[in-house]
Amino acid sequence: MNYSEIMVRHGELSTKGKNRMRFINKLKRNIQDVLVPFPAITVRSDRDRTHVYLNGTDYQPVVEALKLVFGIQALSPVYKLEKDVPLLVLAVQNIMKSLYHEGLTFKIASKRSDHQFELDSCDLNRLLGGAVFEVLPNIQAQMKNPDITLKVEIREEAAYISYEEIKGAGGLPVGTSGKGMLMLSGGIDSPVAGYLALKRGLEIEAVHFASPPYTSPGALQKAQELTRRLTRFGGNIQFIEVPFTEIQEEIKNKAPEAYLMTLTRRFMMRITDAIRDQRKGLVIINGESLGQVASQTLESMQAINAVTTTPVIRPVVTMDKLEIIEMAQTIDTFDISIQPFEDCCTIFAPDRPKTNPKLSNVEKYEERFDVAGLVKRAVAGIVVTEITPEVINDDVENLIDDVL
Ligand code: ATP
Numbered sequence: 001m002n003y004s005e006i007m008v009r010h011g012e013l014s015t016k017g018k019n020r021m022r023f024i025n026k027l028k029r030n031i032q033d034v035l036v037p038f039p040a041i042t043v044r045s046d047r048d049r050t051h052v053y054l055n056g057t058d059y060q061p062v063v064e065a066l067k068l069v070f071g072i073q074a075l076s077p078v079y080k081l082e083k084d085v086p087l088l089v090l091a092v093q094n095i096m097k098s099l100y101h102e103g104l105t106f107k108i109a110s111k112r113s114d115h116q117f118e119l120d121s122c123d124l125n126r127l128l129g130g131a132v133f134e135v136l137p138n139i140q141a142q143m144k145n146p147d148i149t150l151k152v153e154i155r156e157e158a159a160y161i162s163y164e165e166i167k168g169a170g171g172l173p174v175g176t177s178g179k180g181m182l183m184l185s186g187g188i189d190s191p192v193a194g195y196l197a198l199k200r201g202l203e204i205e206a207v208h209f210a211s212p213p214y215t216s217p218g219a220l221q222k223a224q225e226l227t228r229r230l231t232r233f234g235g236n237i238q239f240i241e242v243p244f245t246e247i248q249e250e251i252k253n254k255a256p257e258a259y260l261m262t263l264t265r266r267f268m269m270r271i272t273d274a275i276r277d278q279r280k281g282l283v284i285i286n287g288e289s290l291g292q293v294a295s296q297t298l299e300s301m302q303a304i305n306a307v308t309t310t311p312v313i314r315p316v317v318t319m320d321k322l323e324i325i326e327m328a329q330t331i332d333t334f335d336i337s338i339q340p341f342e343d344c345c346t347i348f349a350p351d352r353p354k355t356n357p358k359l360s361n362v363e364k365y366e367e368r369f370d371v372a373g374l375v376k377r378a379v380a381g382i383v384v385t386e387i388t389p390e391v392i393n394d395d396v397e398n399l400i401d402d403v404l
């Protein structure tokens with residue numbers, strides 16, 4: 001017997017009053033995005049639940065994918081049956097037989113919301129419990145904390161049976177808190193920052209600065225693969241590649257080496273902010289962590305941040321590097337992040353960048369540049385790509401098996 005659907009219980013959003021349907025619709029769309037690699041699946045939401053109909057798809061990889069989606073509190077794979085007593089008896093017997101081992105305890109928890117149905121929940125518990133004993137005489141019924149609670153629900157349209165409840169990722173559905181621009185390098189920190197932003201319902205667009213030919217196509221691809229990993233938590237993400245070569249060369253030629261990092265960062269911040277404005281985002285997110293490197297002292301952050309009044313969210317600002325690495329491993333971005341491709345910031349990096357840049361100096365050096373023109377050209381040259389979730393490996397393996 002195969003599961004017919006996965007029942008999704010909504011998370012924190014159930015407290016959101018009037019916005020509830022907006023939240024649910026967003027979650028539904030995110031689930032659909034994430035499940036694109038499973039083309040047979042259909043999704044329907046109502047006020048209390050979202051139903052993921054498997055239509056013959058193997059449930060395990062679907063559960064694995066859904067476990068990551070923000071805004072889901074819990075998941076239950078369920079069997080859908082006709083509301084027919086002999087059929088129910090047979091199904092319950094088969095399920096319990098497939099789960100049985102010595103010493104297993106169980107209970108039947110029935111619920112009847114269709115009051116036309118011939119048996120009430122007490123009758124059902126008794127009848128179905130008895131049917132289990134018929135086929136498994138040694139099994140033990142236990143009302144408190146049994147190993148298996150077999151839930152049987154009789155609803156208007158059908159009967160449902162389930163016994164597994166899997167914890168979801170929690171958080172808010174991606175997109176329900178508005179949109180922000182994630183400054184995504186190829187490093188370890190910014191993908192983690194992106195993940196944490198997604199967790200609280202922010203839709204992110206990934207802004208990546210590339211300086212070809214100093215940075216390689218591999219570095220760009222790495223940033224895109226990191227973005228693809230982030231799509232697991234809430235669906236498709238727009239990836240924005242910014243041409244940064246002209247600016248980096250200008251800075252290299254015109255500014256004192258000690259200020260190169262600060263100036264570079266200020267350009268990045270200005271450009272990200274202009275893209276944000278154009279694309280109607282509300283915040284900027286980056287992977288800065290206090291004290292980690294020269295550009296992340298408070299003095300540096302202040303000098304860099306001075307180019308905008310837009311809120312900048314720094315989700316990993318107070319985390320230790322080891323904590324960030326641990327999280328990167330959990331969310332599966334670490335392996336990609338440590339691939340050795342040079343970032344645009346490291347290629348011209350001075351040996352001794354300024355850790356306490358003075359804003360007055362920074363502004364003086366910037367007089368040597370056509371700041372507005374450089375920003376405008378970079379923004380005009382962006383390339384936007386929609387990144388979608390990867391095809392699940394198991395599927396590909398099954399596909400290969402099928403072909404062979
Ligand atoms: P990360 O691991 O995220 O690269 P980091 O510790 O290496 O961070 P920096 O290289 O100083 O720190 O970068 C600080 C932040 O600036 C990054 O977390 C990221 O948000 C942003 N950033 C750096 N380089 C780029 C880039 N090429 N494109 C987009 N954003 C960048």
Ligand code: MG
Nearest residue numbers: 185186187343
């Ligand atoms: Mg970096």
